[in-house]
Amino acid sequence: MKVKATSFDIAHRAGVSQSTVSRALRDSPLVNQETRDKIKAIAQELNYKVDKNASNLRQQQSRTLALLLFEDPTTDDSLINPFFLSMLGSITRASAQAGYDLLVSFQNLSDDWHADYEDTNKADGIILLGYGDYVDYRDKLSKLEEQETHFIRWGAPDEEHPGVSIGCDNFQGGFDITRHLISIGHKTFAFLGGADKHAPEFMARYQGHCKAIKSEGLPLDSTRHVDAISTEESGYSAVESLLPDIESINAFFCASDLIAVGAMQALRDNNVKVPDDVAVVGYDNIPVSRFTDPALTTVAQDTMLAGEALVKNLLLQINGEKPPAQLMPVNLVLRKSCGRT
Amino acid sequence: MKVKATSFDIAHRAGVSQSTVSRALRDSPLVNQETRDKIKAIAQELNYKVDKNASNLRQQQSRTLALLLFEDPTTDDSLINPFFLSMLGSITRASAQAGYDLLVSFQNLSDDWHADYEDTNKADGIILLGYGDYVDYRDKLSKLEEQETHFIRWGAPDEEHPGVSIGCDNFQGGFDITRHLISIGHKTFAFLGGADKHAPEFMARYQGHCKAIKSEGLPLDSTRHVDAISTEESGYSAVESLLPDIESINAFFCASDLIAVGAMQALRDNNVKVPDDVAVVGYDNIPVSRFTDPALTTVAQDTMLAGEALVKNLLLQINGEKPPAQLMPVNLVLRKSCGRT
DNA sequence: AATAAATTCTAAATCGTTTAGGTATGTTTA
């Protein structure tokens, strides 16, 4: 049976006290350089590693962040929204960079996650990642705040939700891409994506969309609005529901790339040519969007930057500061699906 | 400033000793039911949560698993192989189900991850997830084993690598899909995917491919082998390199769906029709494969099952058992890209 | 009524660190 070396073992071998070992390993100037080197050598030889449980207990911190993923409960269990995954990647890397470990967990409504990480000292802070819909969790967020838990939420900064949040400028994204569609000649639209309080991000995109229509002098009824959640299936059936008067639509603005992928599939199955008969644009710039046929014009959220911002902001909170909410900029990615670029 | 309640606070209020509190909260029969209820009520009221650091330290375990993701270092940093992500999802859920937290971390060659989790008592066991290529890490795996660290590797069970592993039957997958291609009339092939020691999974698929060709009585030189790593770009250029004599190829067997997506893109760009001019099949059944044009025929690995198997196996190890390696079955997913089904 | 057994609780040791404070040395300063 393997038995782990402790700082006492090292102390014994080095002929010093255990506290000196602890100090030496953390390069404290309170211990002589020679002694330090000797202790470190022995530590290495014994394959010694600081026990994080003991260390964390003593220091009352864990140098660990918890990432809580809130998935659209309607989605198939095994699939994860690619956009989240991209965020997950950048968050993982950003926290590693900062010297923090990352606990990942999927949540659903029933869990009382609001207490389970920081309260137990398993994490120093929590990152909440979901598609903007925290409406049902609002009271839990309040509780988090009340408990002075450090947490940050991915989503639109607004007053409705307690706590700090970071999100991309969905309004601007919806505005920009719609303006582009108009600028290349499209005049009538369909917006695919549920824009109610349960999807504040989709809502903002839709509002940006409408604003652009107005500001370009088009009549507001030049766009139609169809419900859809962020899945391919949902995009597919959204298009199906619009087939009867498909000729009256110049362009589809899909609230997410997944919706767009499904939408294009539906169009293809019904012999509607993209972009010749109708334009399609998406939102998120997920990895596949480059490889659809035709390649999808979309709005890119810089997930690298966003992940870093989330982690940085959270760490500031942990260090006792009160960092402000943040709105991240957004970029158009012009590809073939929208027609003449 | 928030100050956390400890078991002493509860003991004080309840008028019992702290040890009684500890027992009561863990439903020990050593404490009277009435006392238990009272203590639990007080705990709830004070919003008490067991400090995991203290608890773990005392119990010498962490009830946490660490997932180490090894990415093809050639891949863009921000992108993650969708297949891994799918595994990540199922592993996360499986460990949550088992009452374990999950630490996620991306690794690269330079890190000395081989010591960093279990040795520090941050995790009770480690899951290694990569595209089969652990060749360069073999000595690190040995070290893990030597240290009696609990770990499990995703990949082909073989004697070359130390430790237990679970993987899908790549040979069978390659065999099955090739046989299907032959059964619907294809006679000449190209295999896209580096099949050297750095990609044992691709290698096994290739070997299954060749076996099927032989067993169906076709000449072995009816297949060509082109190097590619698991990215769309790589698939794209692999196809480009074959363009000169594209007419001599009936079907492309891509070692992964990502390669297939890139390959189909390249074929489209060069006016080669799939599946009319040439068939294309992939491997992995990633989410997009259903939405490519045409939909991709591929080999599905049941990631749900695989994630559960990994976690279950690791937990057995943690509990002192010696579970065997496992080969998971594989399923053909027939869609349009391979031609007549 | 005395003894044994069962129940319920307490005290203290333990996990492996970190860190405040103390104690020898030797070196400088007035």
Add this chain to the structure above:
DNA sequence: TAAACATACCTAAACGATTTAGAATTTATT
């Protein structure tokens, strides 16, 4: 030469739980 000060180390007390051993109380048995 004693006071003042570094230097290099050590002792011991946390941190907050779990758990062993044993004490106190109640209940059962003879």
